Amino acid sequence: MAEKKTKGKKKTATAEAVTESAAESQETGRTTGEGAAPTGEAKEDFQALQRRREDLALDVTRAFPDKYRISGEMEGCSDAAKIDLLERLVRTRTFDARMRRLFRQGRFEGTYYSQIGQEACDVVIAAQLEKTDFVGPSHRDLGASVGKGIPLTALAAQVYNRVDSPDGGRYTACHYWHPEYWVMQPSTSIMMNWIAATGAAFGFKMLKKKGVAVAFGGDGATAHGDFHEGCNFAGVHRLPIVYIIQNNLWAESLPLSLTTALTDLAHRADAYGFPGVTIDGNDVISVWNTTRKALQRARGGDGPTLIEMKTYRWFGHSDIDPADYRSEDEVEDWTERDPLPRYVAWLMENEVLDEERLEGIRQAIRQEVEQAVEFAEASARPEPEAFLSEVFVHEYPGFDVRAGR
Amino acid sequence: MAEKKTKGKKKTATAEAVTESAAESQETGRTTGEGAAPTGEAKEDFQALQRRREDLALDVTRAFPDKYRISGEMEGCSDAAKIDLLERLVRTRTFDARMRRLFRQGRFEGTYYSQIGQEACDVVIAAQLEKTDFVGPSHRDLGASVGKGIPLTALAAQVYNRVDSPDGGRYTACHYWHPEYWVMQPSTSIMMNWIAATGAAFGFKMLKKKGVAVAFGGDGATAHGDFHEGCNFAGVHRLPIVYIIQNNLWAESLPLSLTTALTDLAHRADAYGFPGVTIDGNDVISVWNTTRKALQRARGGDGPTLIEMKTYRWFGHSDIDPADYRSEDEVEDWTERDPLPRYVAWLMENEVLDEERLEGIRQAIRQEVEQAVEFAEASARPEPEAFLSEVFVHEYPGFDVRAGR
Amino acid sequence: MAAITYIDAINRTLHEEMRRDDTTFLIGEDTGIYGGVFKATRGLLEAFGPERVIDSPISESLIAGMTVGAAMVGCRPLPEIQFADFISPAFDQIVQQLARYRWRTNGTYAMPVTIRCPWGGGVGGGVFHSQSNEAWFMNVPGLVMVAPSTVRDAAGLLRAAIRSDDPVLYWEHKKLYRSIKDDLPEGEEIVTEIGRAHVAREGGDVTAITFGYLLHETLKAAEALSGDGIEVEVIDLRTLLPLDTPTILESVSKTGKAVVIHEAPKVGGIGGEIAAILAEECFWELDAPVRRLTGFNTSFPAAKTMEDYYMPNAGEIAAALRATAET
Amino acid sequence: MAAITYIDAINRTLHEEMRRDDTTFLIGEDTGIYGGVFKATRGLLEAFGPERVIDSPISESLIAGMTVGAAMVGCRPLPEIQFADFISPAFDQIVQQLARYRWRTNGTYAMPVTIRCPWGGGVGGGVFHSQSNEAWFMNVPGLVMVAPSTVRDAAGLLRAAIRSDDPVLYWEHKKLYRSIKDDLPEGEEIVTEIGRAHVAREGGDVTAITFGYLLHETLKAAEALSGDGIEVEVIDLRTLLPLDTPTILESVSKTGKAVVIHEAPKVGGIGGEIAAILAEECFWELDAPVRRLTGFNTSFPAAKTMEDYYMPNAGEIAAALRATAET
Numbered sequence A, B: 001m002a003e004k005k006t007k008g009k010k011k012t013a014t015a016e017a018v019t020e021s022a023a024e025s026q027e028t029g030r031t032t033g034e035g036a037a038p039t040g041e042a043k044e045d046f047q048a049l050q051r052r053r054e055d056l057a058l059d060v061t062r063a064f065p066d067k068y069r070i071s072g073e074m075e076g077c078s079d080a081a082k083i084d085l086l087e088r089l090v091r092t093r094t095f096d097a098r099m100r101r102l103f104r105q106g107r108f109e110g111t112y113y114s115q116i117g118q119e120a121c122d123v124v125i126a127a128q129l130e131k132t133d134f135v136g137p138s139h140r141d142l143g144a145s146v147g148k149g150i151p152l153t154a155l156a157a158q159v160y161n162r163v164d165s166p167d168g169g170r171y172t173a174c175h176y177w178h179p180e181y182w183v184m185q186p187s188t189s190i191m192m193n194w195i196a197a198t199g200a201a202f203g204f205k206m207l208k209k210k211g212v213a214v215a216f217g218g219d220g221a222t223a224h225g226d227f228h229e230g231c232n233f234a235g236v237h238r239l240p241i242v243y244i245i246q247n248n249l250w251a252e253s254l255p256l257s258l259t260t261a262l263t264d265l266a267h268r269a270d271a272y273g274f275p276g277v278t279i280d281g282n283d284v285i286s287v288w289n290t291t292r293k294a295l296q297r298a299r300g301g302d303g304p305t306l307i308e309m310k311t312y313r314w315f316g317h318s319d320i321d322p323a324d325y326r327s328e329d330e331v332e333d334w335t336e337r338d339p340l341p342r343y344v345a346w347l348m349e350n351e352v353l354d355e356e357r358l359e360g361i362r363q364a365i366r367q368e369v370e371q372a373v374e375f376a377e378a379s380a381r382p383e384p385e386a387f388l389s390e391v392f393v394h395e396y397p398g399f400d401v402r403a404g405r
Numbered sequence C, D: 001m002a003a004i005t006y007i008d009a010i011n012r013t014l015h016e017e018m019r020r021d022d023t024t025f026l027i028g029e030d031t032g033i034y035g036g037v038f039k040a041t042r043g044l045l046e047a048f049g050p051e052r053v054i055d056s057p058i059s060e061s062l063i064a065g066m067t068v069g070a071a072m073v074g075c076r077p078l079p080e081i082q083f084a085d086f087i088s089p090a091f092d093q094i095v096q097q098l099a100r101y102r103w104r105t106n107g108t109y110a111m112p113v114t115i116r117c118p119w120g121g122g123v124g125g126g127v128f129h130s131q132s133n134e135a136w137f138m139n140v141p142g143l144v145m146v147a148p149s150t151v152r153d154a155a156g157l158l159r160a161a162i163r164s165d166d167p168v169l170y171w172e173h174k175k176l177y178r179s180i181k182d183d184l185p186e187g188e189e190i191v192t193e194i195g196r197a198h199v200a201r202e203g204g205d206v207t208a209i210t211f212g213y214l215l216h217e218t219l220k221a222a223e224a225l226s227g228d229g230i231e232v233e234v235i236d237l238r239t240l241l242p243l244d245t246p247t248i249l250e251s252v253s254k255t256g257k258a259v260v261i262h263e264a265p266k267v268g269g270i271g272g273e274i275a276a277i278l279a280e281e282c283f284w285e286l287d288a289p290v291r292r293l294t295g296f297n298t299s300f301p302a303a304k305t306m307e308d309y310y311m312p313n314a315g316e317i318a319a320a321l322r323a324t325a326e327t
Ligand SMILES: Cc1ncc(C[n+]2csc(CCOP(=O)(O)OP(=O)(O)O)c2C)c(N)n1
Pocket: A139, A140, A188, A189, A190, A217, A218, A219, A220, A221, A222, A246, A248, A250, A251, A252, A317, D029, D058, D060, D082, D086, D089
């Protein structure tokens, strides 16, 4: 432990560079380190992964021993695509950290749901999708939207509940979506997106359209009946869908041990007859390779895959939650497993990236984020009455939206 | 297959004797046969059983090769208890067959849900319970009530919806229950009993009462969200409960392959961190030994067990269903696996039972059933207004049960 | 031209509309192989195959909720809830997701979903096969509910619902399935406008407002009263949500008196909303208290003696109408 | 004696009643370790341990449904639904099982279960954290619903609900949690009788019927009107189901005029049932149409501009009361 902490303190310029905006939001340092040998896990196939689950412990330290480094190869990923992915990750992180600060400054109402720490889990798969593939995000999936290419302006307007959000400010802040990018509007109500994405996958199949669906959910969400009904149906009909569980060990204040008697939530898939795998959700390479295979399975007619990604949210459930139910050690251990510097270090080792290029990316994205903030702040607050429409498509003689006033 | 059928035709006097009343209801013969060697399965522990699941096929013919015979030992079961169990089985079968006939004769309204063929699945565990253990039956669990000792008179009155049923005829026919015997009133709505039994198990634990709960459900019911929420909670809290799935291959007209992508539903338990086992639900010895162990686990604080029992309903979903969605071969194959003659033959081989005693049992039970029928038919139809009470415990100034008339 | 039953009208319309629009699909329990527990979906699996006629697992939340995603990618889903009583596990998906999705997305998506719900008492089914639970949905913005009372409307409202771009709960009354018949010309595309009530009988003395099976009891009662010189105007609601306020107000403004009749318990039933509309919007034209004749404030009982007593009948309806007319 | 808030009153009563009766237990999401997302259950885990204070998985159907079995074996369960908006996944268990179980078993079992539901708008939460969904349950026989509007009733109705042998939905208004205070003597066992409404203000010109946060807006409106010589009688419903018909009728018989005020959309809201009772049972005493002032017939919007517009306020209430009084 002591040794680990020492390691944690050895920040490299690279790590600081990438996570600067996040670091602004809290004191914990993010690091890369000289780590152990490659696990080679990303190269294993699903069968092997499934078998390996038996050996993984909840203590991810044991399962994924190298906190600071990642290794292996990203299958079928060009250098340009690797950089593009990096940009999406940095964009997500930078936007998120900026929003946290703006919230603390009281620039928008309500609360803010930070995803910092979990970006790899949804950015990496979203970046691989076609525009008309369907994404069913949950309440903490900024990365799904950024990963799929939704402009930050629309996302910032959503945070601010302004007229330029896709719903004109009537729906809920931080619930990112965009019809043009086929990211559905997440329900606050847990697992509705899971069922809807299952329905979309069914629709693709029924209409004989190409297209896959991706659904996101948390560890806590897997206890909900709709998790079961969705997965079961998808298994029976071999639907083109990838289910992703971001197991960040907590559901608000509920520790994993009160959500499940399992060690690894990928076992939930055993009940549905399709593969379930557990991976390090903070390892971009592992996430890339696993989601890539799952998408291939979906596109190839082989049915659903459930991927459990071990990850962590650095901050509270939302930004009004001090998250004091977690130990400092746990938080520190996990913030050290920051997916971004690990990926950056790997890119640099492989000479896909250098400091200069990284700096350029950072600068550009910072600007992009600032523009998005300006855009959102300049966007009008909705007219008070602007929500008095679109209850129905058709008109009905007895319906008056204003009848109560 | 041809050979199987030949075997099926070799009825023994014993088999006919036990199932005579059932045979009255349809032409298919029930048989015992000279079978293969004991599988020894009942002696395996849960770990082993779980591993063996991998080898079981949906085709129970392969999994449980001996249709006609059972073997092994019933652990901790005295000869008297074995005979007592036989009586409960015969009582269930005889009552059920009689009700079917009465329904066809138009002696009561509505419909009738026959359990014939599945008796071992619920009689055997119910017979092992203390009176204050909690039973949460489903819509096809006559045997849970008979097994737990509810008098046939009350059950017949339930079929007839007469005043002498525990609910005075206001609740639904064939939904057997009795408060004194701690058999809860099943909801027609699938899996509500599963959740209620889970709550009862929680209550036992919370109140530090001895007592276990047993919940019954069908293969089809396992697709419902409440199946998941109940099992998951029980797993997290290691509740004293035994979950039994009677996998009779059909949920009304829905074949198993449209309920699940699994071969064996016991795998559903893998999602909850407690053991799930698959057994031949028509093998009384196997059911006895497995449920006995599961009850010991529950009583010993080791938490839940899910037991999948492969079984078959001989007749329609209810007696107005011709069940023509099933093949004749399938029905014949399964009716040959009748749990009763297999048990009877084993008892005789082991000299616990002889023809004379069996005949005595049959006679006595027939009389008991006739008395129950007489009782139900003599029981008054409820007063038309008798349901206008017990909406609330307390009185409220604004509540009038008759306000609408 | 042979007369067909209410359930035949449903079955025929499903066939026709599924043939017409290959983005439609059916999903429900026992809807395929079995053709539905009431046989309403008979022949559809054979006609359209297992891709479009889904025998669903026992998962009502999925059945209702999956339609939202399916609709977003271009389908027109036709889920069936086997008995209306089992709509409660699907309640969450219907009221929070399906009904509100258009509004939430600021009009981006339509939800052209028709959920068929066999409802109503009088069929010997006890509490889980007899409920009239339409009132649960009355306070849910974005939802449409229709309830045909005739063979013609069974076809016409179903076609209108399927073609509608709003989510519709279609309440089909089990007791009407085979008890009424009508001549529906094959090939005629009957469409009953959603949102409009129907004056099933004209009269000037008192307005009876009802729907479903009880329309027929009410018409009987009206005939009986006519002999005594009391002329009842009978409104068949057809659409329960949004209610056709103009038609209701017009009739009651004329008669000055109203009785609302439904099977569900009185407290919180849809009769309350109708009586409230009258108390608010045609108060000055009312000449008598608005009466509600309904089921009892209990669950639905099983034994035949009790069930017969529970169901309002023509005699009781006539008495209520007469009492109001004579106020 | 220090004044305590509405949420303190809830917290204190939970402590007292759990101490008093060791068959009680709490189950809900984030109710233990976190003390509830609003801190209503603060300190209970420490006081009563993890056997009696359960941090449940995200399984609302289980949370509500498990109480039925627990009650049967002798417990007095106190489930919490984190936001009333998330009661819909539990709807099935509540309306089909919990509410009806006593009736179904012919009175064999009582269901002494109190489900706490934080509800209401005006807290910046958008459609899933602002709903007023009490009307969904109005047509469910066997269920009781209470909704305290004051600190005293927050304690008194909660204690009465916990001790009641009927299943009670206890609607606690989020906007009142910390916005109102009262002196509640420590140790006094405040009990507010269930089934009785409270005349919160007497007046002879018009009756305002409301509950929850809007009671306070209504009282403000009444004060304002009093200056103009219009005396409003304000009824705080306290119990929503079964409604206290006698108290409502007595007041409206006196004033001859009534306005019902609630947050939920008008169509199908509980105002309909109340207006219907008036139209049926004190028609002859009514001197003006029964008006309903309610939320809009939409879902609840998020942006502050819209939210402010959605919530009825004292000004609008005063205008409605004045218009009715002057009819
Ligand atoms: C049906 C429902 N119940 C409760 C909630 C309140 N709630 C919002 S998020 C959350 C925890 C989610 O935990 P998890 O699924 O692990 O996702 P995470 O927040 O960790 O990303 C809860 C209980 C909800 N939104 N919906």
